Amino acid sequence: MDSAKRILHVDMDAFFASVEQLDDPSLRGKPVIVGKGDRGVVSAASYEARVYGVRSAMPVVQARKLCPQGIFVGGRMSRYAEVSRQVMAVLGEFSPLVEQASVDEAYVDITGTRTLFGPPRKLAEALQARVREATGLSCSVGVAPVKFLAKIASDFRKPSGVTIIEPEDVAAFLQDLPVGKIPGVGGKTLPRLAQLGVRTCGEVLRYSRQFWEEHLGEWGRVLHQRAQGLGSAELTPHSEMKSSSAENTFAKDVSDEEELKRWLLRQSERVGRDLRKHGLQGRTVTLKLKFEDFKHITRSRTLAEPIDTDLEIFRTACDLLDQTERRKRIRLIGVGVSNFGGGSAQLSLMPDENRERLKRLDKAVDSIRDRHGRSLIKRGKLFEGDQ
Amino acid sequence: MFVKVTRTDIIEGLQKSANIIPAKTGAAFLRTIWLSAENGALRIMSTDSSLEFVGSYRAEVVEQGLCGVQGRSFFDLVRKLPAGEIQLKLDPTGQTLLVSQAGRNYKLPTSEKSWFQPFAEFPQGEHVMWSGDFLQELIDRVFFCVSDEDTMEAMACMYMRAVEEKVEVCGLNGHQFAMCGFVNDDVRGMLPPEGVLIQKKYVLELKKWLTADEIELAISQKRLFFRTQDQRESFSLPLSYFQYPDYKSFVGKLSTPGVSELQAEKAALSEALDRISIFNTDNNRCTYFQLETPGQLTLQSQGNDTGAATESMEAGFAGELKKIAFPTRDLLEILGHFHSPKVRFTLTGAEGPCGITGEDDADYLVIIMPMKIVEETYYSEEASA
Numbered sequence: 117m118d119s120a121k122r123i124l125h126v127d128m129d130a131f132f133a134s135v136e137q138l139d140d141p142s143l144r145g146k147p148v149i150v151g152k153g154d155r156g157v158v159s160a161a162s163y164e165a166r167v168y169g170v171r172s173a174m175p176v177v178q179a180r181k182l183c184p185q186g187i188f189v190g191g192r193m194s195r196y197a198e199v200s201r202q203v204m205a206v207l208g209e210f211s212p213l214v215e216q217a218s219v220d221e222a223y224v225d226i227t228g229t230r231t232l233f234g235p236p237r238k239l240a241e242a243l244q245a246r247v248r249e250a251t252g253l254s255c256s257v258g259v260a261p262v263k264f265l266a267k268i269a270s271d272f273r274k275p276s277g278v279t280i281i282e283p284e285d286v287a288a289f290l291q292d293l294p295v296g297k298i299p300g301v302g303g304k305t306l307p308r309l310a311q312l313g314v315r316t317c318g319e320v321l322r323y324s325r326q327f328w329e330e331h332l333g334e335w336g337r338v339l340h341q342r343a344q345g346l347g348s349a350e351l352t353p354h355s356e357m358k359s360s361s362a363e364n365t366f367a368k369d370v371s372d373e374e375e376l377k378r379w380l381l382r383q384s385e386r387v388g389r390d391l392r393k394h395g396l397q398g399r400t401v402t403l404k405l406k407f408e409d410f411k412h413i414t415r416s417r418t419l420a421e422p423i424d425t426d427l428e429i430f431r432t433a434c435d436l437l438d439q440t441e442r443r444k445r446i447r448l449i450g451v452g453v454s455n456f457g458g459g460s461a462q463l464s465l466m467p468d469e470n471r472e473r474l475k476r477l478d479k480a481v482d483s484i485r486d487r488h489g490r491s492l493i494k495r496g497k498l499f500e501g502d503q
Numbered sequence: 504m505f506v507k508v509t510r511t512d513i514i515e516g517l518q519k520s521a522n523i524i525p526a527k528t529g530a531a532f533l534r535t536i537w538l539s540a541e542n543g544a545l546r547i548m549s550t551d552s553s554l555e556f557v558g559s560y561r562a563e564v565v566e567q568g569l570c571g572v573q574g575r576s577f578f579d580l581v582r583k584l585p586a587g588e589i590q591l592k593l594d595p596t597g598q599t600l601l602v603s604q605a606g607r608n609y610k611l612p613t614s615e616k617s618w619f620q621p622f623a624e625f626p627q628g629e630h631v632m633w634s635g636d637f638l639q640e641l642i643d644r645v646f647f648c649v650s651d652e653d654t655m656e657a658m659a660c661m662y663m664r665a666v667e668e669k670v671e672v673c674g675l676n677g678h679q680f681a682m683c684g685f686v687n688d689d690v691r692g693m694l695p696p697e698g699v700l701i702q703k704k705y706v707l708e709l710k711k712w713l714t715a716d717e718i719e720l721a722i723s724q725k726r727l728f729f730r731t732q733d734q735r736e737s738f739s740l741p742l743s744y745f746q747y748p749d750y751k752s753f754v755g756k757l758s759t760p761g762v763s764e765l766q767a768e769k770a771a772l773s774e775a776l777d778r779i780s781i782f783n784t785d786n787n788r789c790t791y792f793q794l795e796t797p798g799q800l801t802l803q804s805q806g807n808d809t810g811a812a813t814e815s816m817e818a819g820f821a822g823e824l825k826k827i828a829f830p831t832r833d834l835l836e837i838l839g840h841f842h843s844p845k846v847r848f849t850l851t852g853a854e855g856p857c858g859i860t861g862e863d864d865a866d867y868l869v870i871i872m873p874m875k876i877v878e879e880t881y882y883s884e885e886a887s888a
Contacts, residue, residue, distance in 0.1 A: 466752070466753065
């Protein structure tokens with residue numbers, strides 16, 4: 117019996133763009149780019165658009181230059197989430213151990229499923245067929261003994277590809293694999309590796325673990341392990357919500373503090389609503405800023421007590437904004453709450469009676485919005501920005 | 504300026520001076536250490552625009568003068584030089600300070616002289632003598648409760664004020680409060696009626712400067728001054744002017760009727776809490792105190808992944824309270840500040856302030872707020888029909 121670990125990674129092909137093509141037949145066969153306005157970034161590009169060099173995370177304005185005939189559409193996250201749930205349900209038919217990594221990616225532990233579904237390739241093909249049947253979409257699949265290799269494998273033959281790395285083939289697979297394919301090796305590490313003459317995973321092993329630790333610290337140890345094909349094969353099924361956040365990219369860079377704070381208020385309302393909807397409270401509030409030169413920073417504050425009220429999130433975010441040096445104009449602003457813990461909280465020496473009032477206010481506003489829509493009730497401060 | 508000093512005479516003062524200036528960031532003039540040769544002494548001065556340090560050290564002054572140098576480099580250089588005489592000479596253009604010792608010669612660029620701002624002078628007239636180690640101890644006993652941030656419920660300041668015959672020093676972080684009282688008529692007489700507030704970051708720097716020796720203390724309208732008894736070094740910091748939260752509101756609750764009293768051996772309790780803390784998690788960082796069994800205190804903690812811990816110990820208890828939970832690590836830290844073998848917990852309720860005192864810790868009170876007890880149900884079964 118084959119007891120070696122087998123991790124399968126599923127990656128939906130050009131997911132957002134494919135959903136758009138699925139829902140609107142007139143888009144099929146055409147270069148579809150998800151991402152609108154001149155200021156945003158491309159969330160997804162159909163394979164027809166990729167021919168022109170359009171890639172995810174590219175500024176929309178650059179995508180327009182590369183592919184002027186592209187069809188640019190706004191994203192529909194709720195629809196993508198719906199299709200994502202269908203995909204995850206299909207994966208659950210093949211193994212109870214499914215870890216959703218993002219809206220369009222998941223790991224499946226298929227160890228010991230050979231008797232049920234046959235060898236990994238057969239299972240992978242059956243899984244692709246079921247996903248297509250359930251959603252009408254294609255996906256690429258990689259199977260390997262560990263998670264990071266399975267992810268590399270799923271990216272190996274896109275779209276609709278299947279790549280299997282058997283345990284005995286790991287060393288050969290990695291020997292000539294560009295080191296940049298290893299997750300985490302990117303813009304900062306690659307030039308340093310190039311200086312050392314390291315371009316492939318095989319070349320990483322020319323140096324000892326100690327050497328890498330000295331040069332790259334803890335990450336050096338991980339890199340050395342990954343170049344040998346060692347990594348985690350443990351899955352965390354049903355990963356729970358770890359944070360809630362909202363962000364906006366501006367149509368025009370902003371430096372006006374009042375305007376930035378109005379955006380923070382809108383975003384704090386969205387995050388607060390999301391937390392309350394999921395019954396969560398978080399202790400850490402994070403402010404995210406992207407400047408006009410595309411540099412981005414985050415500033416976080418961990419509070420003594422977990423919060424979920426709009427105004428508490430907003431006030432903390434404003435404090436963080438006030439304490440942040442802003443010499444350049446802002447391109448994007450966002451706020452998030454994390455560090456959830458249903459556990460116990462220490463009581464306050466001087467309880468804030470205002471907090472209970474805020475909670476009641478949020479509850480009332482939530483209930484009005486649930487019944488009559490978001491736009492029916494609005495904070496006075498937000499009217500100023502709309503004028 | 505031309506002055507001869509010995510390394511031993513200036514190195515300690517230079518280090519204190521370098522401690523104040525910003526290490527890397529900040530305006531160039533703040534990174535400057537100022538050297539002034541006058542009246543048979545070398546004055547070393549530095550500031551971060553809030554704190555000010557001035558030290559005066561024996562020197563052979565050949566030519567009087569003033570210059571500023573990049574503080575960190577100057578300190579590093581002197582630190583690395585061997586013991587012996589060091590000559591500091593400003594070149595005729597005033598652009599470079601020549602540092603020489605035996606065959607070693609260094610040139611340090613000097614700062615713009617116009618950057619020099621006079622330092623606040625230790626107030627002439629009224630000052631009091633105080634013990635440096637006593638002030639250090641006071642800081643130690645309340646500093647851990649001083650908040651990192653100013654909030655509605657706490658203040659990132661140490662507070663000192665005169666109350667009747669005593670002086671009270673306090674720290675408050677919203678969940679914990681520490682207060683140390685002492686009798687010193689001179690200090691009490693010098694404090695303004697509203698007390699003084701010292702920002703947390705300045706308290707830290709003051710602690711670095713303090714030694715066990717006697718110090719002189721003076722207060723001006725805006726600053727607090729400390730000076731060594733030999734008057735060679737002085738350190739001053741700005742006072743803050745905010746309304747300190749009214750701590751009497753929760754301190755008063757400890758003397759209301761109906762409070763429960765728990766007495767336990769400090770060492771045994773600390774050791775038990777230390778073991779129990781192993782079973783705490785990020786989400787559950789508390790220890791439950793079960794008080795139902797007479798003469799016995801039972802401590803408990805459990806975590807989903809960490810397991811469970813229960814320890815019982817002898818304890819004196821009087822009152823109605825059955826159960827209360829405290830953050831384990833915070834309570835351990837508090838107990839570490841008591842010298843008494845036995846500590847007393849004055850419990851005002853499961854969700855009310857708890858005062859901790861010790862017989863041998865006169866005029867020392869720490870108040871900790873309990874954790875809100877959340878009864879979590881891990882498993883539930885539907886009742887059968």
